[in-house]
Structure formats: C-alpha cells, structure tokens
Amino acid sequence: DLPVVLPEEVVFSPEGGSPLAALPDFVNTVCPTCGGKASRETDTMDTFVESSWYFDRYCSPDYDAKPGLDRKKLDYWMPVDQYIGGIEHAILHLLYARFYTKVLRDFGVIGVDEPFTNLLTQGMVCKETMKCPEHGYLFPEQAAEGKCHICGKDVIIGKTEKMSKSLKNVIDPDYLIQRYGADTARIFCLFASPPEKDLEWSAQGVDGSFRFLSRLWRIIDDYLEDIKPVPAATKDLSTEGDLKALRRKTHQTIRKVTMDIEDRFHFNTAISAVMELVNTIYAVKRPAKGDQTALTVIREALESAVLLLAPIVPHITEELWQMMGHQASVAEMPWPDFDPAIASEEEMTIVIQINGKLRSRMTVPIEEDAEEIKANAQADEKIAAMLKDASIVKVIYVPKKLVNIVVKQ
Ligand SMILES: [Zn+2]
Ligand SMILES: [Zn+2]
Structure with missing residues (x-):
C-alpha cells in the first residue's frame, strides 16, 4: 500500500484533533495480511515536529523559499534570549528543539549551535484538594464551609497538589476577575513565590494583594490635588530629613526592582520593594499644600511606584497615571532611572x-x-x-x- 498519500481535501476545525479522522475514505481500509476490515492511524504528525523550530520560522514568517527560513533574518534574531517553560519542557521539547537546531545548522540553514540562551523552568500553581467520602473530589465552590454540596458530609482536605481538572483543586479566574479585577489576580500570582518555585494558592494572599492595590490607589487619590500642579523631583533637588529618606527609598526601590526583574525574574521581591516604598510614602508627614519641594518628592515617589508596577498591574497603573495628569499611556513611558548618589545609604x-x-x-x-x-x-x-x-x-x-x-x- 505504500506510500500512503495523505488527502489534501481536509477541513481543519477549531475543535482540534486530526482532520483525517473525519474522512472515511482515508480511515477505512483493509488489512494487507488477512484482508479484514481495518482503520488507518490518523495522528500522522507529532506535535514536536512543529514546536521544535517554530521560533526559527517566527524570525521570517513571510519568507516563501523552502524551508521558509531566511538566513539573514535568523542570523539577526537567533538564538532565543529566554526560554520559559514547565519542568516537563526541560526534557522533551528542549531536547527536540536542540536536535532540530543542530540538523538545520549542519544543513547551513541557520548559523546558531543552540536555540536558547537562558532557561527558566517555572513552578506549578498548587492548591489543596477537597474530597467527599461519597462523592469524590469537589471543586472549591462545591465544598462551601467544608460540606459536600450534595450530601452535606464533611469534606476531607487533602494534600496540596498541582492544580488539575481531575483533582478539581482549581480556581476559576473569572471569579477572581469579577470579584477583585484582573490586576489582583496578576499581582497575587507574581507576589506569592519566585517563578521557579511552586505557587501555593491562598485566598488570604489574594485578599492581601487586593488590599495593597487599594492602598496605593488611596494614597495617590489623597495627594492628587496637591501634586497635580507640581512636577516630579529632578536629580539635583536637595532635601533633608524625611524627604531625603523618601527620595533615597524611591531611588533604592527603582534600583532593586530593576535588578530583580532584569536579572532574576524575581517579581515577588520586586513587588515587596514597591510595597515598602508605599509604606514609606504613608509614613511621611503630610507636607503643606504650597510646599513645592516636598510635593515634588512625594510626586516622584508616587510616579515611581506606578511606573514600576505598570508591567505587573497594567490596568490600575494606567488609570492612576492618567489621574496624575499624564496624557501619554503609562505603557509608553520609559523605565524609570535611579540615581546611585540619591540611592546611596x-x-x-x-x-x-x-x-x-x-x-x-x-x-x-x-x-x-x-x-x-x-x-x-x-x-x-x-x-x-x-x-x-x-x-x-x-x-x-x-x-x-x-x-x-x-x-x-
Ligand atoms: Zn489482519
Ligand atoms: Zn458528598
């Protein structure tokens, strides 16, 4: 029967699965040995066939000459700077992608030896399981107040495990978004643990994240009228006491957040640094309305907090940025600079x-x-x-x- 030529009249449906399975002419055949009824394999291509080199193709998506890889563009873009994936990627996909890279290199299609420069294997999102002795695993909303929603029996709290549909230890993001907004869900996930560690879901943690964002909102709202007419402090402003300490904190925070994000992807410590900055702003004695110098320092601190949090909580920071009188989007702002002299202890x-x-x-x-x-x-x-x-x-x-x-x- 070989070669079995694949049909071209296939329909790719959004439901996924092999389109060949919907073609009886292809599927139904006879056994070459006994002549009995038989069906053909319809999974004809492994997923890794594509995922092992898509990043090469992304460099030149419009390049038509076979094999669709423009050496000039590949020389410019490759290798990939940062690979982020679960630990399961560290074996299968990484292995295949490296193999493809070496083959393409041997054929002279690409110039790099390794496809990825850095690897970060992120942890899993975990949560305790809940089980009814009679009805098995329960979703959190089916176990309100520790009782099974069907029989009312006490639920058994099980081990903390990777969230999965089969264990039903999952949280519906829509619920979080409705109750707290997407920003809270984002900052909680990033704050709860460094990315390479597993994240244990906690309702209190979500609540705490929401309270922090509210706290940021309140202090900006509170200062809004006073800071609107003044610019943010500039480099050479000289200050004393509380204000000097606040400026130092502002510049130290920019330095820390920049390093935490750039060097280590440690969003959790970056976020806690901004939390500290917000605490420091709260602790400063409220300056008089006309105290330009003090208000420029406050404004610098508040604007820095917003800019540093913008990649993490884009919605609330965009709104706060506009409230402070800016026309351009916070997303278009450059990353804030710190002055080592001001940050110096x-x-x-x-x-x-x-x-x-x-x-x-x-x-x-x-x-x-x-x-x-x-x-x-x-x-x-x-x-x-x-x-x-x-x-x-x-x-x-x-x-x-x-x-x-x-x-x-
Ligand atoms: Zn047979
Ligand atoms: Zn039950």
Missing part, C-alpha cells in the same frame, strides 16, 4: 581647602566619583564666593578626606 564628609586652608565642608555619597566631588567642592556656596575672582591652578582630591583647590595668589 552612606555619606562621607569631605573637607574643602583653598591653598591648604580649611574653608568649608560638604557631605557626599560614599561612592561618589572623584570628578563629581571636585566639581561639587567648587560649587559649594562659600567656596564659590571665595573663588569668584581667583584663577584655579589645580584641584586635588585626597580620597574620602579632602579637596584642595590651588589658586594663583
């Missing part, structure tokens, strides 16, 4: 001399660079006044101690 006192005589002092962040320190020394109010008519010969910096400005006498 430690400071040192530097003595400023002119021709070896003590003239002033200044405090600078401990990791401030030498050129910046020399410039700051000359910009110091007292020093600048004394240097007004002087001509500077050179500026000497003795690390962590002093700046000596040598002038012509």
Whole structure:
C-alpha cells in the first residue's frame, strides 16, 4: 500500500484533533495480511515536529523559499534570549528543539549551535484538594464551609497538589476577575513565590494583594490635588530629613526592582520593594499644600511606584497615571532611572581647602566619583564666593578626606 498519500481535501476545525479522522475514505481500509476490515492511524504528525523550530520560522514568517527560513533574518534574531517553560519542557521539547537546531545548522540553514540562551523552568500553581467520602473530589465552590454540596458530609482536605481538572483543586479566574479585577489576580500570582518555585494558592494572599492595590490607589487619590500642579523631583533637588529618606527609598526601590526583574525574574521581591516604598510614602508627614519641594518628592515617589508596577498591574497603573495628569499611556513611558548618589545609604564628609586652608565642608555619597566631588567642592556656596575672582591652578582630591583647590595668589 505504500506510500500512503495523505488527502489534501481536509477541513481543519477549531475543535482540534486530526482532520483525517473525519474522512472515511482515508480511515477505512483493509488489512494487507488477512484482508479484514481495518482503520488507518490518523495522528500522522507529532506535535514536536512543529514546536521544535517554530521560533526559527517566527524570525521570517513571510519568507516563501523552502524551508521558509531566511538566513539573514535568523542570523539577526537567533538564538532565543529566554526560554520559559514547565519542568516537563526541560526534557522533551528542549531536547527536540536542540536536535532540530543542530540538523538545520549542519544543513547551513541557520548559523546558531543552540536555540536558547537562558532557561527558566517555572513552578506549578498548587492548591489543596477537597474530597467527599461519597462523592469524590469537589471543586472549591462545591465544598462551601467544608460540606459536600450534595450530601452535606464533611469534606476531607487533602494534600496540596498541582492544580488539575481531575483533582478539581482549581480556581476559576473569572471569579477572581469579577470579584477583585484582573490586576489582583496578576499581582497575587507574581507576589506569592519566585517563578521557579511552586505557587501555593491562598485566598488570604489574594485578599492581601487586593488590599495593597487599594492602598496605593488611596494614597495617590489623597495627594492628587496637591501634586497635580507640581512636577516630579529632578536629580539635583536637595532635601533633608524625611524627604531625603523618601527620595533615597524611591531611588533604592527603582534600583532593586530593576535588578530583580532584569536579572532574576524575581517579581515577588520586586513587588515587596514597591510595597515598602508605599509604606514609606504613608509614613511621611503630610507636607503643606504650597510646599513645592516636598510635593515634588512625594510626586516622584508616587510616579515611581506606578511606573514600576505598570508591567505587573497594567490596568490600575494606567488609570492612576492618567489621574496624575499624564496624557501619554503609562505603557509608553520609559523605565524609570535611579540615581546611585540619591540611592546611596552612606555619606562621607569631605573637607574643602583653598591653598591648604580649611574653608568649608560638604557631605557626599560614599561612592561618589572623584570628578563629581571636585566639581561639587567648587560649587559649594562659600567656596564659590571665595573663588569668584581667583584663577584655579589645580584641584586635588585626597580620597574620602579632602579637596584642595590651588589658586594663583
Ligand atoms: Zn489482519
Ligand atoms: Zn458528598
């Protein structure tokens, strides 16, 4: 009978399954040995045949020449920077995809040796199971108050296991979205555990996430009228006390969230850093309405919190961003920058001399660079006044101690 040529008159239906199964002419045949009735296999292609190289095809989806891979485009895009999948992918799909890559490389179709640069195997979403002694596993809504919805018997709380339809330990996302909104569902999932660990579902955790978002909303709403007319603080603003501490927290938070997301995908610690920032904003004594300086610092902190959370909770942050008077979407904003000097925890006192005589002092962040320190020394109010008519010969910096400005006498 070989080769068995596949029919081309097939209908691909959204229900899935092999379209060949719907063609009796193809399916029904006779056994080549005994001549009896027989049916043909209809699963003629394994799913990995496609999934092992789709990322190559994605690089040049419109390229028509066989095998549909444009070497120029592939050289530009490949390899894939980040592969994210469940642990089951780490064996099957990863293995096949690497095999395909090596074959395509040997044929000269692509130039890379490995398809993926980084692998992150994320954990599973888990929840305890609930079982009626008579009616088996129950969905959470069928076990309200610990009783079976059919017979009223006490349900048995079982092990925490990977959510699955067969164990019925699943949560309907529609319910969460209706009750709390999609943002709460998102931030809870990201907050509950680092991505490589299993996530244990908890109703209290969902509630806590909702409360945090409400807390963010309230503080922005509360400050809205006061901060509307002022811009966010800029780099060179000088502050003291509470406000200085808040600015430091803001810039430390930007630094931490940036590193947590960029380097490690640790959204959970990124989120808790923003929670801390929001707590710090709450703790600041409310500035007077006209206190421009204080309000710019508050605005900087609030805007940073919104920008940092935008990829995690896009809906509420978009709304808050607009409330604060911005025209453009928060999604179009650049990622916020932090200033290492402002984020710096430690400071040192530097003595400023002119021709070896003590003239002033200044405090600078401990990791401030030498050129910046020399410039700051000359910009110091007292020093600048004394240097007004002087001509500077050179500026000497003795690390962590002093700046000596040598002038012509
Ligand atoms: Zn037979
Ligand atoms: Zn029951």
